[in-house]
Structure formats: C-alpha cells, structure tokens
Amino acid sequence: MSKEIARFTINGRECELLIEPCTSLLEVLRDHLELTGTKSSCGVGECGSCTVLIDNKPQLSCLTLAITVQGKNIVTIEGLASGNNLHPIQQAFVDCGAVQCGFCTPGMILTAKALLDDNPNPSRDEVKEALSGNLCRCTGYVKIVDAVLAAAQIMKKGGA
Amino acid sequence: MERELSVVGKRLPRIDAPAKVTGEAKYTVDIKLPGMLFGKVLRSPYAHAMILKIDKSKAEKLPGVEAVITSEDIPVKLFNSGLTDLLVPEEIAKNDPRDQYVLSNKARFVGDAIAAVAARDRKVAEAALDLIEVEYKALPAVFDVVEAMKPGAPKIHDFANGNIARHISFPGAIGDIEKGFQEADVMIEETFNTTKQLHCPLEPSACIASFDSIGRLTVWSPTQLLYLARHKIADIFDIPEGKIRWITPFVGGSFGNALTLRAEPICIALARKTRKPVKLEYSSEEQFIATQSRQPFTIAVKMGVKNDGAITALQGKLTANSGAYYSLSGTTTNVCMAMFATLYRCPNVSVEADIVYTNIPISGGYRGYGNPQAMWALEQVVDVAARRVGMDPVEFRLKNYRRAGDPGWTASLPIESCALEECIKLGMDKIGWREKMGGTKEGVKRRGIGMAIQRHVSGTQPMQMTHSNIMIKMNVDGSADLMVSGCEMGQGMFGVLAQIAAEELGLQIGKIHVVNGDTDETMFDDGQHASRTTYVIGNAIIETARQVKQQLLERASKILATRVDDMYVRDGQIYVRGDLENKISVEDITRRATYNFEGQGRNIAGKCSYVPKGNPPPYSAVFAEVEVDINNGATKLLKIVFAHDIGRAINPTNVEGQLEGGVMHGIGYALTEEYMVNGNNGVVESDSFTNYKIPSTLDMPNVEVIIVEQPTPSGPFGAKSVGECGLNAVAPAIANAIYDATGARVRDLRITPEKILEELSANIL
Numbered sequence A: 001m002s003k004e005i006a007r008f009t010i011n012g013r014e015c016e017l018l019i020e021p022c023t024s025l026l027e028v029l030r031d032h033l034e035l036t037g038t039k040s041s042c043g044v045g046e047c048g049s050c051t052v053l054i055d056n057k058p059q060l061s062c063l064t065l066a067i068t069v070q071g072k073n074i075v076t077i078e079g080l081a082s083g084n085n086l087h088p089i090q091q092a093f094v095d096c097g098a099v100q101c102g103f104c105t106p107g108m109i110l111t112a113k114a115l116l117d118d119n120p121n122p123s124r125d126e127v128k129e130a131l132s133g134n135l136c137r138c139t140g141y142v143k144i145v146d147a148v149l150a151a152a153q154i155m156k157k158g159g160a
Numbered sequence B: 001m002e003r004e005l006s007v008v009g010k011r012l013p014r015i016d017a018p019a020k021v022t023g024e025a026k027y028t029v030d031i032k033l034p035g036m037l038f039g040k041v042l043r044s045p046y047a048h049a050m051i052l053k054i055d056k057s058k059a060e061k062l063p064g065v066e067a068v069i070t071s072e073d074i075p076v077k078l079f080n081s082g083l084t085d086l087l088v089p090e091e092i093a094k095n096d097p098r099d100q101y102v103l104s105n106k107a108r109f110v111g112d113a114i115a116a117v118a119a120r121d122r123k124v125a126e127a128a129l130d131l132i133e134v135e136y137k138a139l140p141a142v143f144d145v146v147e148a149m150k151p152g153a154p155k156i157h158d159f160a161n162g163n164i165a166r167h168i169s170f171p172g173a174i175g176d177i178e179k180g181f182q183e184a185d186v187m188i189e190e191t192f193n194t195t196k197q198l199h200c201p202l203e204p205s206a207c208i209a210s211f212d213s214i215g216r217l218t219v220w221s222p223t224q225l226l227y228l229a230r231h232k233i234a235d236i237f238d239i240p241e242g243k244i245r246w247i248t249p250f251v252g253g254s255f256g257n258a259l260t261l262r263a264e265p266i267c268i269a270l271a272r273k274t275r276k277p278v279k280l281e282y283s284s285e286e287q288f289i290a291t292q293s294r295q296p297f298t299i300a301v302k303m304g305v306k307n308d309g310a311i312t313a314l315q316g317k318l319t320a321n322s323g324a325y326y327s328l329s330g331t332t333t334n335v336c337m338a339m340f341a342t343l344y345r346c347p348n349v350s351v352e353a354d355i356v357y358t359n360i361p362i363s364g365g366y367r368g369y370g371n372p373q374a375m376w377a378l379e380q381v382v383d384v385a386a387r388r389v390g391m392d393p394v395e396f397r398l399k400n401y402r403r404a405g406d407p408g409w410t411a412s413l414p415i416e417s418c419a420l421e422e423c424i425k426l427g428m429d430k431i432g433w434r435e436k437m438g439g440t441k442e443g444v445k446r447r448g449i450g451m452a453i454q455r456h457v458s459g460t461q462p463m464q465m466t467h468s469n470i471m472i473k474m475n476v477d478g479s480a481d482l483m484v485s486g487c488e489m490g491q492g493m494f495g496v497l498a499q500i501a502a503e504e505l506g507l508q509i510g511k512i513h514v515v516n517g518d519t520d521e522t523m524f525d526d527g528q529h530a531s532r533t534t535y536v537i538g539n540a541i542i543e544t545a546r547q548v549k550q551q552l553l554e555r556a557s558k559i560l561a562t563r564v565d566d567m568y569v570r571d572g573q574i575y576v577r578g579d580l581e582n583k584i585s586v587e588d589i590t591r592r593a594t595y596n597f598e599g600q601g602r603n604i605a606g607k608c609s610y611v612p613k614g615n616p617p618p619y620s621a622v623f624a625e626v627e628v629d630i631n632n633g634a635t636k637l638l639k640i641v642f643a644h645d646i647g648r649a650i651n652p653t654n655v656e657g658q659l660e661g662g663v664m665h666g667i668g669y670a671l672t673e674e675y676m677v678n679g680n681n682g683v684v685e686s687d688s689f690t691n692y693k694i695p696s697t698l699d700m701p702n703v704e705v706i707i708v709e710q711p712t713p714s715g716p717f718g719a720k721s722v723g724e725c726g727l728n729a730v731a732p733a734i735a736n737a738i739y740d741a742t743g744a745r746v747r748d749l750r751i752t753p754e755k756i757l758e759e760l761s762a763n764i765l
C-alpha cells in the first residue's frame, strides 16, 4: 500500500510520519509514537478511552484517520502535566479518588479539560453530560464528577 | 486504650494514581518486546459442530505468518479454565469436570476457539485467519437449560447425560423441610431468573508470552490469580513450574473476568510453536462473546413463615446455565447456595442445584460470585413474606437475620461480627424510610422505596485453602519494599496494603514501595478473589511488619540503652516512651545495620506465611428510591443509599469507591444490561458497548455511601472486606422499590418497562 506523510503537532512537538492512509490516529499514537497513555478499548467509537484533544476538542482517536489531522495540534494525556507538576484536573483525579483501574482515566481527563476550557463553572449535571460518552466500569462516576468539579474550582483560582 | 492511628483510616491518595493520570502506568496491552509477533484466534461460527477437517496450508503460506496452530499442535490435556479448583484437594476438585482444550476439536458455542495464528503484524494475522479452511458439520444446538435437560436434547459433552454437568446438594442443609412447611402459617412460592451479566473491563483480555534460549517462559497477563495461572499452565504444557515467570502489570479492570484463563493458553501455545515472543490481544468483540460471564440461574424458592414473622422453612431449587464448558460453575453455584441458605435464621433449610451445559458462551466468576443471583431471589421473597404477614420488610429482616455468634456461610465458622442493625438504622434515616414507605398511589408517576441486605465473605476460608506470603525488606534510607503477589486491577490494593504496612512499621506512606505480582520476586498468594485482599494479605503484612519492627527496635535498644518494650516507632522515628527527646531515626538504624563495620551486618527484613483463621463477614443494607411511570413502565432510579459494615475503613475514600463502583454494576444488572443470544443460531447479540449497555454517567442516580466502622477482632486494624459487596443486593432493592411504587413484582432480570407493564396488567385482571 502506498504510504503518505502525516504532519502534526503532538504535545507541543512537530512530528512527521510516513503511514498507510488507513491508519487510525490511535494506532499512530500507541504503535508508532509509543504514547501508550491513550487507551484502546472498543476500537469503534463507543467507550471514549481513546479520547485525545485535537485543536482543543475531544475526539475519538480510534475513529480518526491519522492523515486527517494534518497541521493540527494534538494533546494526549502525556502532554498535560508540565514537568513534575500535574495539571489541576490530574491532581484532582488523584486527590478525589477518581482513579481505580485507570483505563478510562486519560480519556476522562482530556474530555474534562475540554469542558472546563469551554465552561469554567459547570454544574454537576453539565459535567455528567460532558462525560457521558466516556465509559468507566470501575468507579460508578461519583468521584470522577467530584474531581472535575474540584478541578474547576482550583482552575478558577488560577491553578492552571 | 485504643492505639492512635497515623496512616490507617486516612483518606490518602492512592499510590498508583499519579502513574495512571499521566499515562505512565503500563498495562499488558502497552508492553512491546523486540521481535514480538501478534496472535489472532479463529472462532467457530457454529454453536455446535463437529470439525471434520482443517486446512491451514494457505494461511501458512501468507508472507509474515509464522505459525498456524489447531488442536493437533497443542497438548492433548483436558483442563478446567477456572483457576480456583487448585485450591481444594484433588478428591474434591475432580468433581468439577475438566472439559476444555486450549483449542477445541469440537465447537460448542459461537466463538469457541478452533485455530490460532501468529504473524509479524496484526493485519497479516487477521488476513491469515480468513485463509484457514475449516470443514464443519453443524449439529443441533441448545441454548436454554430446560430444553437442554429434556430427553433427546443435543448432547454437548459425552459424559454429561441430560447435559447435567453436576448436581449439588447444599452441604449445610438442616432440619426437615417438609416439617418446616407444615409449621408455617403462610407459604410463599416464587421463581426467579437472572441474566448472564458481562464484566466489561475496559482493558480487553491480553497476554504476552516469551521463551528464552534455555526454555524459560515469561508471561505478562492481567490475571487475578498469578500463582494459580502459572500452576495450571505448567500442568497443561508440562513445563516445570520454576521455568515459568509470571508477571501481572496494571490491570484495566477485571471484576472476576480474570479468575479464569483467557488469552493465556493460546498465546503460550503460539510462543511455544514459534519460539518468538507473541502478544495476543482480544478484540472488543472477542471480549464480549468469548470470555466468561456471570452464571444465569433459575431459582425456585419455597419459604414458610409464621404469622409473627419467624421463618420455618427455606427451600431453593436452582438451575445454573454453565454454557459450553464448566469452568467456575461449581464454586459459583456453591457460593450462591450458601448465601441463599445462610443469610437468615431458619431451622429447616434445603437447597439443590443442577448445573447444565448449553451451547452459549461459558459462565465464569463475576464480582459477587453467586451472591447477587441468590439475593435477587431471596431478598424479593423476604419482601413478599414480610408484606404477607403484615410486617415492615425492615422489621422482618431484623427479626430473622443471622448475626454475630450465629453460624456463618459454613456452620464451622461462627459470625465474628455484625453491624447490620447500625447500617439499617443509618440507611433508613438517610432515605427517609418511614416517611416514604408505601409510595404515592396516585397519578401516573409513582414513587416507592425498597431495600435489601447482603452478607459476604473476607476470603474463601475454610472452603478453600488460602495463604499469603509476604516479604518486607528495609532499604538503607529507612524506606521499605513490600513484596506481595497480587493484581492491582483498580480495587486499590497497592494503596491499602501500603497503608497497613506503613502503620505497623511506623513509617510514612511515602516510605513504602510496593513490589507486586511477579513470581520471580514475590511469593505465593492465591490471589485476588473472594474480597480477601485487605483481610488476608493485610494480616500477613502486619505479621511481617512486626518482625521487621522487632529487628529495628532491638538495634535501637542497644543504642538508646532502653528495653525494646519501652520503645515505639512513629513517622520514621524510634521513640522511648515518655521521653520524646530520646529517639533515633529508622534510617539511622537501617544504615548502621547494612553498612555495619562491627561484624553485625544485616539487611533488616521480614517474611511470613499467613493462614487466616477467621472470615469475618461484611454486611450491607441497600436502599433504593424509584419513580415509575405506570403508563409506559419506565423506571427512574432516584437514589441509592448504601450502608456498609466494613469493620474498619483502611482508606475511606477507597471503600466508597469500591461501593460506588459495585452499586453501578448492580444498577446495570437491574436496569440496563441485557445479554442476548440469538435463539436460532446461538450468536451473541450483546457483542459491543452499543448492544450491551453498561451504565454511563447519565444512568447513575445520586449514590450515598455510609461507612459503618465497628472493628472486627481478627481484622487488620479491625477491617473486613468490601470489594464485591457493592453489587450483591442492589438489584433486589430496586425491584422491591418498584413493587412499593406500583405493586408490580418483576421476577426476571433485567427489569424492563415491558415486564413492569405486564405485571401491572396481571394485577388488574
């Protein structure tokens, strides 16, 4: 199969790859770039585990062809902390007990980031609505929603 | 005087959380070895078929394919894919049929593994599957237990007449059931059905297997029982056990799914054939259709009750659908029977079960392990009985439940502690039981409340052998390595066990480093099952930490010229009682012990093997409030209040998290999760998150957890278990609330609007 060049920014760095046109962004991230923080569960757009930010919008990387993100800015879970300082949403997930097995966590955190960037003061229901496409089989969501609300408070105080 | 705790009981962040919020945590699926091949499995499209011929030549010729294997390439050894049969002596274990091969030579369900491929990349492996030519001869198939037991039904295994894999009589039966029925003023007879719930961990099953040049095998897999998995694999493949190293990385959820072998045997067979590292990852669809799930039961109950509410007789007749193979059906059925028979005081009890083969996927073990099925029936029957004799269902339960001192799930082990009354009292207040009971009886939207209780275990003792083996070694900087076999699958064992170790050693939590789940580094443990980790491993850690502390204190005693008994360790300092100035740091002791120039050198360390003697059962009371639209049967779950008797919460945040998650599985079991098999061809139709709906944020009501702490004598710092308890009694609490709201009694899971409407129209007629 003929290969094509995909160029995009990943976690702040330019990246150029030769890939088959049918390669999903998820495969590129996990297999080619070894950014395994982005998780693959259903592989067909049902669970939200593979969520990344593309130009600040949460997108399912399993359904995104890598060649369609030309020139775009992609953020994965590996790109959220600055150095050893966790992003306030990451910190809130740690502090509120929102992490159990952790498999949904990267997708949850990135979806929450897009929400809070857009709506810094969401209600509990708005958080639940925003996270409704991210499945978690462990937590019952209570502490995940708590964490997003706690992070909103911290970010308002200038924590990010 | 109660000892003041400095680490246990604190809401400390989990120690594995930073790795998980940054994407750094490695799961089996994230691991890559140089030269690694990818495996794929060919699965039967038929529910029941003879395999006449397999031609793999075309597949073998595809460039990039390194091996194609069928049942002929692997050891001809029948095994049980469940792992816990290794925990009972052979004379008992052999009652459970060994009926599986690594690859089947006859297809017994749609999805049965027939052949497998290893290739240089995933796509080639997938393409090769299409080139394997299998000639099947389709056989008549049967999916329903009643049909399967009829004369003339298709025979799934030669040895199982009537497709009955095993009949079990509950060994704890007591009294004379007929006499009990005669003594009753009121008889209740009801039959219930439960569904085949799917675990749905987000990380699908996976395995990596690699043989080195001297034939030593290393396996990475998300199993809950690594030592048992190693033992069984050694037996199947006839590899000396010391030649297998088994590593369990972080696990992306399991809930019992990994109590059985899953991807491991086929992956290992491929690695053995190719002598190259092989990774086998199940697709999401394979996870749904080919891994094991919760046993569906039919439970026919007969209960006799006196007018004053005393239970005179309890009879259960159970039929379990084992699916195509036996796996954990025996133990699950035993637990189901024990939980059913022993929650309440009753002088005449009898329970019988048939375990039946059908041509649907295998039933394994799932969080709760038979208890949710038992509670679905029992806790509704109790609700019916209470109403029949005119008692509040809560009062009825309080009158009858087995409490401290009564026999527990086995008669040989009396119940050590019980805080159910406190749970019920607090839960009733929180939900507003007295005000809301009876619901609104007017209008289209009817509200009601219901409750149910459960009792679970803190391990499998005395039914199965169980022991934990712990090592703690001190580092020169005063920190400790805690070596423990196990599986961090989200339940929080790293943090909880580190908190226990830190408390007993007198160290800060940051000084504990958990070394986990690697048979080269950690000693035998039967693993993560039966909610045993906190209680059994926690106690093992306390014993080990005491040895370490003794060594620290003996050395400190010489330096501080004080008796060992007059010193204690706290926050990394060794103090002399009553003299805060007279102290030495743990670091100072460990440094002087290791870099010792007086000929007294020693790595301070402890090691212990711990066999639990008790099994204190945790109790819970669940309250549900619902609103049902009687025109269309739609149920809105408004609230769940869950009060849990934990003994002591080592980490309250973690206890809440376990219960909230368990409640969510219970809500799914009751309301959203529907397992569907096509009745014509046996194809599993609930094969994805779209076709099998686990709860999302929007399906979750307000859930309030109440932790009741009454330390249990034999628990580590008084702790009992929590892991499985959250889901056991949620579904019947919801069903009882729907009855309270509408008068509709739904006996078959899942609760659907149609079933509610059907019951309502039957009530009117």
Ligand code: FES
Pocket (backbone or CB within 6 Å): A039, A040, A041, A042, A043, A044, A045, A046, A047, A048, A049, A050, A051, A060, A061, A062, A063
């Ligand atoms: S893996 Fe992309 S949505 Fe599930």
Ligand code: FES
Pocket (backbone or CB within 6 Å): A098, A099, A100, A101, A102, A103, A104, A105, A135, A136, A137, A138, A139, B202, B252, B253, B490
């Ligand atoms: S923490 Fe396990 S799936 Fe969410």
